[in-house]
Amino acid sequence: MNLYHPHSRRQRARGLYLVIAILMGTLTIAFFRLQVLRSDTWELRAESNRIRQLPIPAPRGTIYDRNGLVIADNVPGYAITLLPGPPDSIRATLNQMSQYLEISDERIESLLAFLTRYGRQPLVVDADADFSVVSALQERRTEFPTVHIEMRPRRRYFGGEAAAHILGYVGEITADELASTDFSQDLYEQGMVVGKAGVEKQYESILQGRRGLKYVEVDARGRIVGDFGAFREDPGEGGESLHLNIDIELQEWIHHIFPKSLSGAVIALDPEDGGVLALYSNPGYDPNDFVSGISSQAWEDLNADDRNPLFNRAVLGLYPPASTWKLAAAGIGLDLGAITPNEKMPVPCTGSYAFGNRSYRCWDPDGHGFNNLAEAIGNSCDVYFYQLGLRIGLDPLLRRSTEIGFSRQCGIDLPQESQGVFPAEREFWERRFGYAPREGEVLPLSIGQGPNSQTPLKIAQFYLALARDGSAPTPVLARDLEIEQTWALNLDPDHLESLREGLRKVTAPGGTAHFGTALEHWQVLGKTGTAEHGLSQAGLAEPHAWFAGMAGPVGGSPGIVVVVIVEYGESGSATAAPIMAKTADYYLRRKHGIPTDSVQTYLDHVQNGPVPTWYRERYPNVIGAIR
C-alpha cells in the first residue's frame, strides 16, 4: 500500500483546501461583518474614543441699574479643568497638581464622585484660578498633559457691600444643586458658576446663558492632540442682561449714611410703579469675595458674626410695626365707618387709658387731650387708637388686616421673603399662647404691638399704597416685568387725604419728627415707630426705631416712598427719620436736577452752622428753630 499515492495525495489536498476555505472564509466573513455591516457603530466608537467635548463657558448677563449704570459684569478669568480619564490617573494628577494650587482632599473626593457620575465631562478643578497658578501649570504642560486651561468670564460686582443684599452672589454649582430639578442636565454641569442668592439666584435662568461646546481630539493617554474639525464648534450664548429698578448711586448713598455700628434696613420705592429704588440691609458683605469661591474661614466668619451679615433684614427681618401700623388701624376704622376724620374720641388722653381692670399707657405720660384722627396720627396718640380699636372690635380688625395682607408676602422678585405675622382669627391665640383672646387684645394690636410682626418691605408696600391712590403693586427689582398682583386698601379718597394729613402733622413743626426731616426742597410725610420687643420691655435693650413715609416737592405728589428700620435705634424720630429724609433728598435732587449736597436736613444744617435761610422763610413762626 502506497501511503503517498498521487490519488490519495489529491484526496487529502482537497481536505486541506477545504480547511483553508473554512478558516479563511470565517475570517473574511467576520471582517466583512465588522468593517462593512457594522462599520458605523465602530466609527462612532472610534470617535467617542478620541473626541472630547470641552465646554465654552457663556458670560453671565450684565446687570444694570435704572440709569444704565453697570452693577455686575464680567472680567476675563481662568479655569483649570481636567479631561476625564480612569479614576486612578485622575487622582494621581490631582495629587501632583496640589503642589501648585490648593486642592483639599474633600475636593479630590468630590471631583472623583463627579467623574463616576458624569463620566465624559471634563472636571473643573478650579473655576477661577489665580494667574500665578495658571502660569505655573502652563510651564509644566508636559507634566500635566490632561490639564486644560480655559478662559472663563469671572463675575465682578460694583458697589461692593452696598448692593450685596440685592445682587446676592455666584458660586460653583454643588452636587445637590446639580441633582435637583431646578438645574436642567442639558444646561448645567459640574464646575459651572450659578447664582446663589439675591437677584443672581432669582434670575439665574436669564443671566446664565447657554454654554458652548468645542471638540478636541485626545490620544490614548488623554492628551489633547488638537481641535476636531469635523464637528462644528458651538460658541454658546451669553446670558441676557438684566435691568433693575435699583438706583445704584442711591443705594451707595444709603450705605454711606447708614450708621455702620447699627443693624437695620432701608427700602425706597418708586410711587409710580412700585419699582424698588433701593433695598439696603446693614451689615452686609462684599459679593466679590464669593466669586473665586469663598474661603471656608471667611464663610465661617460671616456665619458666626452675631450681626448676621448674610441676613437680608429688608425682606427677611420681622419686626413689630409699632406706630407705623396706626395708619392701617386708622384706614380700617374709616373704611368700616367706626370713626369720621374729624370726630374726636370721647375719652381724652391723659397719658393712659383704663380698660377692664388695667391701665394702658400712652407713650407720652403728659397726654394729648382731645384729638381728631389727623392730630392723633401727628401725636401718635396711643389712647386715641385704643379707643379706635375698641370701636372696630377684635374680629373685624383681624378680618380686615388679614384681607389687606398683613400675613402674606409681598411677592418681591427675590429668592426669599418672610411672611408677616398677624392673627387671622381668634384661634391664633389658642394655638400660640394657649388661651382664648380677651377683649383687651385689640388695644395693643391697634397701636402696632401685640402678635404683629412685619417685614420692612411689607410696611413699605403699605406706605406705597398711602402715597398712591390707596393701592400698591408688588415692589419689584427687575424692570419691565409683569406686575403680578396689586394690593388695594379700598379707601375713600377723602379718607386717604385725612391719613396723609396725619402724616403731614408728624413732620410739621411741633410734630414728632420735624427737625430730622425738614428739607430745603421737599416735603416729607411719614410716621415714626418705636417698636417694643422682648429685650426692650425687660429694659435690656433699646426698642427698634421705625420711620415710614414719603417725600416729594412741596405741595406736589410724592416722588419716593422710604421705610427705615434701625434695630435698637431707640427712637424713630431721632434715628430712623433723618435716614429716611436724607435718602429721599438724595434721590429727589437727582431726579429734579438739583445738585446733591451732603448737608441735607435741618439738623445737619444747624450742626454745621446757622439756621438756613430756606428754613426761616418756610417756617417763620417756629420758635424752636434754634440749635
Place this chain on the structure above:
Amino acid sequence: MRRQFTKWLLEPPLVLAVFALTVFGLAMIYSAGVVHIPNDVTQNAWIRQGTWFALAMVAFIGVVRVPVRWIEWVALPAYAFSVLLLVFTLMVGTGVGTAAGVKSFIQIGPFSFQPSEIAKIAAVLFLARFLSQRKEPLNSVQDLVLPSFLVGLPLTLIMLQPDLGTAMAFGGILFTMLFWSGTPVILLLLIASPILGLVLSYETVIWSGYIVALVGFLYLFRYRLLLFESIGVVLANLAAGTVAQPLWNRLATYQQNRILVFLDPEVDPRGAGYQLIQSKVAVGSGGVMGQGFTLGPQKRYDFLPEQHTDFIFSVVGEELGFIGTALGILAFCFILGHLVQMATRTPDPFAGLVVLGIFGAWITHIFVNIGMTIGLVPITGIPLPFVSYGGTFLLMCWISLAIAVRVAHEG
C-alpha cells in the same frame, strides 16, 4: 531568462507572493510607526525589519541550494539541539517588550531570538523523517503516541515559558502532518477530543452531555478501535475535565483574563478587554475603504496596542479597510493553497510532509493572529508570518519557505 529565474527561485509564484507580502508588511510596519508622538521603537522598526528582510533573502538564497539529503540528515540533530535549547531557555530565557514576564527569548549580545522558532522547523523536519519512513498508516491511538510525543515535548516546553500561541502552532504542525501521512480523520478528532473536553468542562451539564456523546461515538466505531484505546480516549477526556479547574487556577492572571475577555471584551474595558476593544474599534472604523495609509487615528493616538507586532493586521484593517483585509486574507489563501499544491505535486513523502508541516504552522499563525484582532480567537502573543515586526521570526519564515520550495522541487 525564465529558466534562470525558476532556477533561482524554484517556485516563482509562491516566492514572489511571499516577497510581495513581506514588502507589504514593511509598509505596514512603517505606517505603524507614524504616530503623533513618535518613539524610537516603532518609528524605525521598518528600517530594522528591512535589514532583517535583506538578511532573510540571503538566507533564502543559501538554503534554497542545500540538497534535500542534507536537510534530511540535519533533522535529528536539529531536533535534539532545539529541545535542549528550549530547556536552556526555560532556565535563562528573558521576556522582551510587553511580554516581559515570560521566558521565550535568549539574549545574545544585542540580539534576542526565540528558540521556539527554531524548534518549530526542527520538529517539522524530524516528524517528517519519522512519518516518511512508515509504510503503514497510523491507524490506532497506539500508533499516534510516538509522533505525538515528538511534537508534544517541545510543545510542553514552550507551554512552560509560557507561550500559548507558539504552542498552538505545534498543534497545527502535528495535525496536518498526521493527516498527510494518512491518519484517519476520526482518529485525529479522537485525540483532539480531550482539548474539547477541557474547554467544555466550564459547564458540568454540557460536559456530561459531551462525554455521553463521545462514548456513543466510540461504540459506533467500535470495530475501528481497540477497546483499551477507546477506554483511553474516554479516560483522557475525563482527566481533561477533572484537571480543568486546577489548570485554570494555575494560569497566570493575564492568561485567565485573556480568555474571560475573549468571551466578553466589555467585562473590563479599561483593563484586560482594552486591547481587544481598541483593536475592534480600529478595524471596524476602517470601513470598506479604510482611513488611508498611515492615517488611522486609533493607531496615531496610541489606542492600538502592539500595533507593529501582534496587532499589525488591525492597522491594515483601520487604514486600508475591508479591501485591505480581504486582499490580505486572499494573499494568505494563495500562499497556503500553493503549499498544498506543492505537497500534492511531489511524490516524495518526506518532501510532502515538510511542506505540510510548514503549512500547519503558518495556517495556525495566520488564523489565530488575524482572528484575535477581531475577537474570533483569544488574544495570544502570536505574530503574523511575513507581516508582523520581528527579525528572527521573519528570518525563520523565509528559511522555512526556502526549505519548503527546496524539498518540494527536488522531491
